[in-house]
Amino acid sequence: MDPTALLLSRLQFAFTISFHIIFPAFTIGLAAWLTVLEAMHQYTGRPVYRTLFEFWLKIFGVAFGMGVVSGVVMAFQFGTNWSVLSKMSGPIQGPLLSYETFTAFMLEAGFFGILIFGRPRVPPWFYLFSTAMVALGTTLSAFWIMVNNSWMQVPTGYVLENGQFVPNDWAQIIFNRVVWVRFPHMLLASYLTGAFCVAATGAWYLLRRTYRAEAHVMLRMGLALAAVLLPVQLFIGHLVGDYVHDFQPAKFAAIEARWHDEQPASEVLIAIPDSSTESNKYAISIPVLGSIIGSMSLTSKEVGLISFPPQDRPPVAIPFFAFRIMVGCGFVMLGLAWFGSWLGLKHRLERSRLLLWGIFLSFPLPWIAILTGWYTAEVGRQPWTIYGVLRTADAVTPFLTASAALTSLILFVAVYAFIFSFGTYYIYRLLRAGPAGLGGKPLHVPVPNRPMSLADKMPAIAEAGE
């Protein structure tokens, strides 16, 4: 095993998966929102819902496309760079990802075409059904991914035979309590991403004094959903912390930057953890709060990092800071959502330009929270790929050379940077143009047999012009 190839493989996995998660996080929420809009339009007949649907569908299309292509990479990267892992855990992770592909990807892919191109060709109820199926597909995909990752965090329901993890209790693998707190945590994070993007777009239009009707609907629906979901999310986040406390004590100690066993334990609010001296610099801590957070007790003993052998300790700085950034984003979003909804109820939201600016600028927060949350989970799991059983260093393809790994990493970074900059630019242009970018008028009446992508704004080119 080449240590450089190992490091490069880890960087490549971290890079490609971070890039990928940006899009599903957005489209899971957006697909649900599109289903609601289409249902509201068919139920109430109000054109504003249809306008919003067509508008967000275009953005969904771009984000979904980037999610799909960056997701294909993930299905193969386990084999290319992590051949030992994929051989050992294939009997468990392979079937789980098979279920993801079979139940989710095919559903999404099959109905996505109808969503984008099929409205003139299918009856309205079937169109609504297709929208709901795409939303269901994205949700199922998140579910299986969380089952898969949760098994890597807390492996269960298996025996080790002939160098492979052989499943002996699938119910335990799928229905354990770790999955059922982490899946809702991720799903709510995606809904919050969608909600904040929609609300931020509404705030942006109000600030620019355009599309007032649509902006109000977006702002109201986005903020209301976020205001309801955020407290639930914080509570579920606490439950996720509980599983880490119970099953991954070293990760928990790293998140808390707790070096020594303490009883009762204090909570480090902020500090600069220093692994070389096994202590924190500039620490601000609150006594006893650590025990309360960890064990809901005033007297519990909480374990510190030096209780673990050095080779079994995760890095401390990344989980510590990433976790605090995530929680910070959560509280800022909570404040914005509650304050905004309250002003909205009093019909003063449109005049509080400062708050509108705040909501507008908050659109990256859910993504930052999702990425830092995942960094906490994944970096905190180190040095293990499968917690406590298989080390990351032993999981990598043993004969992978540093030059091959470097080449692929450079190619991935270059191609992703290229498509990401264009993709975000196109989404920005769509958002900037707004719902009227649909060709000058809201699309109340379906145009029969219109085969082109809704997103294409270019003028018709007559075939006769050839």
Added chain:
Amino acid sequence: MVTYWVALLAISILIYLLLDGFDLGVGMLFGLAGSEARRQAMLRTIAPVWDGNETWLIVTGVIMWGAFPVVYSMLLSALYIPVVVMLLGLILRGVAFEFRGKASRSRWIWDVSFSAGSFAASFMQGVMVGALVEGLQFSNGEYVGGTFGWLTTFSVLCGIGLCFGYALLGACWLVRKCQDPVRHATRRQIPFLAVAVLAFLVVVFAHALIEHLPILRRWIERPYLLVFPLIGAGAAARLATSILHHDDYWPFNMVSLIFAAAFCTLALSFWPYMIPFVVTIDEAAAPHASLAFMFWGAGLFVFPLMLLYVAVGYRVFRGKAEPAADHY
């Protein structure tokens, strides 16, 4: 159980070859189209289905991982560079569908990336099949052939051959789905592509004879394998007459049949090996608990549903794609 998953894997690979084959083929021919209107007409025939087509690649990948983890880990790690380049090609062509409609001045970038990405992905798939047929070097279940062990004259020939094959499939798809002038222009490309595919088959076969590839012995041991080349020859004859009669519908079916015959020939000459003469199906199979778990849900119930989605998708978008004239 093992047999069921081998069958499903084979079916998935074949579906992938046929479905993504034609849209990768259209992607390569796209570069030859003379005008924006033609390019749009070509794109319109695959835009609603490409995502579903590509998903069959993931289906293939995860069945291999879940049911045959040994083969998944051995092959993907051995074919590191071709897999990475194929994935990058698929990324570049995939985003082009959504991006080129949003672009104005930069549209040419996505036209180039669409064609080049389609080409890179097709070529690398052919190279991987070629390397597998020719034989990769393994020792104790670990690849020992080096970073470029897959790169040989034979595998490169297979890569070029598959590009022509996909392009032929794509051309027949365009003839079926497009009106003139695209149909007319494409129809004239088909004889050239068909002859090129035939020529490559001859060259690849001759090369295999000269190199004494061990897989050729299978043809002597198993004479029934010759049925498939015969089916292929019959399909080629029907392809030729349907082209001469300016038939829009049959060429695609016939090229698909040729692909299916070629795939069956290869698959049955591998049997019972998954990686020829290195790993057999039974050695590669995951434990029973994994196969059974996949069988009782995904395999038995969801797989037929997946076929149904594909059928529904193609039924909704059946017939000729409408010309762009009625676009707002």
